[in-house]
Amino acid sequence: MAQNEGKRLAGRAALRYVEDGMVVGVGTGSTVAYFIEALAERRDTIEGAVSSSEQSSRLLRERGIPVLDLNATGELALYVDGADECDPHKRLIKGGGGALTREKIIAAASQRFVCIIDPAKRVDVLGRFPLPVEVIPMARSHVARAIAARGGQPVWRDGVVTDNGNWILDVHNWSITDPVALESELNQIAGVVCVGLFARRPADVVLIGDREMA
């Protein structure tokens, strides 16, 4: 299956979790763009969306879907987002598009996290995709040294500024055998805003193309 076709099928398949009257949490990326396209068909039946990025907010508004403030909506029933990698326990690497922090906030505030991926995103062990870590700009070198001391190879995503005004380090060559422990450990480094590991709060449902992962 071509990768874009897998993304399109997954984006459409997520519609089956959308119920009338919902406020839907919406992630970021090329797979989510297909979901937003499909969600537009339901725009008159939902209340609106909480968005994880400026990019998704723009797409939602272009499709006539109201973008709401998470501070005003309360907890959400549903969050739909893509991922860069997914292991058999539905633990994820996210943040290839730089939206990891807002994505993690919405995932934490949602009862059900439906992750939409194409088959190429499945891995047995996380870490082939470089792990994104959002950092406060002044802490970039400090965090990079702390990560290198733990065996990772951090590379600054030079020129990229997140929606929160921060920078990103992409950590290469890490075979992440205990993602829950690593997520907790990296969160403790001063200057780290968010780690692109979604292991402590994995996805609840993973759609690979239009099929649900067991």
Ligand SMILES: O=C[C@H](O)[C@H](O)[C@H](O)COP(=O)(O)O
């Ligand atoms: O920051 C971006 C997000 O975590 C995306 O969900 C992730 O990078 C996957 O994006 P795509 O669907 O474009 O492969």
